[in-house]
Amino acid sequence: MSxxxxxxxxxxxxxxxxxxxxxxxxxxxxxxxxxSPLVIVGEAPGEQEDRSGRPFVGRSxxxxxxxxxxxxxxxxxxxxxxxxxxxxxxxxxxxxxAEVAACRPWLDEQLALVSPTVVLTVGNFASRLxxxxxxxxxxxxxxxxxxxxxxLVPTLHPAAVLRGGASxxxxxxxxxxLAGQLLSGAAA
Numbered sequence: 001m002s003x004x005x006x007x008x009x010x011x012x013x014x015x016x017x018x019x020x021x022x023x024x025x026x027x028x029x030x031x032x033x034x035x036s037p038l039v040i041v042g043e044a045p046g047e048q049e050d051r052s053g054r055p056f057v058g059r060s061x062x063x064x065x066x067x068x069x070x071x072x073x074x075x076x077x078x079x080x081x082x083x084x085x086x087x088x089x090x091x092x093x094x095x096x097x098a099e100v101a102a103c104r105p106w107l108d109e110q111l112a113l114v115s116p117t118v119v120l121t122v123g124n125f126a127s128r129l130x131x132x133x134x135x136x137x138x139x140x141x142x143x144x145x146x147x148x149x150x151x152l153v154p155t156l157h158p159a160a161v162l163r164g165g166a167s168x169x170x171x172x173x174x175x176x177x178l179a180g181q182l183l184s185g186a187a188a
Contacts, residue, residue: 002034005113008106012086017102020087020095025050030082030110037117037183038074040064040081041107042157043125044095050088055081060158064122067158067173072180080114082107084126100129111148118182119150120175123157141175144182153179 009029015021028045031054040056048058056064069075085095085103095103111119121127124137130152131145140154155175161168 002113005034005110008109008113012106015086015102015106018087018099020085020089020099023090024087026053027086028053028055028083028088029086029106030055030080032077032080034080034114036074036078036080036114038068038072038079038120038179039111039114039116039118040068040079040120040122041126041130042081042083042122044083044085044092045088046092047088049083055083056158059162063158063162067176068120068179071173071176072183074183080110080116082110084129094125104129116150118144118179119147119152120179121152121154123160127154141171142178144178151182153182 012029013027015027028049042055045055046058049055055061065076068079084107085099086106087099087103089095089099119130121130127137127140128134130147131140131154133140137154137156141156144151144153146152153175156164156168156172158172161172
């Protein structure tokens with residue numbers, strides 16, 4: 001990791017800004033290349049992520065990493081992968097507004113330090129937060145949005161793709177492919 005990102009990580013590991021600090025196994029700061037052109041943003045760590053300390057390590061993560069590699073050419077740690085909330089909410093419930101507010105500065109600083117070309121948000125939660133909208137993922141997905149100096153591409157959460165069959169996979173692959181096109185400069 002870059003020195004600045006590593007220093008941020010060290011500070012985040014001792015965060016007690018919200019109640020999730022009392023129930024977590026560890027802070028799941030993020031993983032991957034600190035100068036990656038692609039940042040992937042999810043909602044919150046699940047049980048496996050809480051144990052491993054890495055985001056997206058279960059079945060959803062395997063699907064995400066495979067499709068990202070196929071559609072963008074970026075494999076595993078070539079991307080920088082983070083969650084909005086850095087600690088697992090109990091029973092994998094949605095993060096509460098106070099928890100999001102407590103973690104938002106970590107995410108904002110991660111995005112500023114990595115300075116990606118493309119941000120891929122997976123699922124309603126991350127997409128709505130970063131686009132500051134109440135619009136649902138089915139309306140948001142399929143195109144890119146200005147996001148500071150980057151482009152933001154919202155897509156379905158890989159867990160929804162695993163449940164949704166071929167149609168969901170087609171939409172997911174399309175969106176990740178759009179991120180790949182933006183990374184190569186072929187789309188705007």
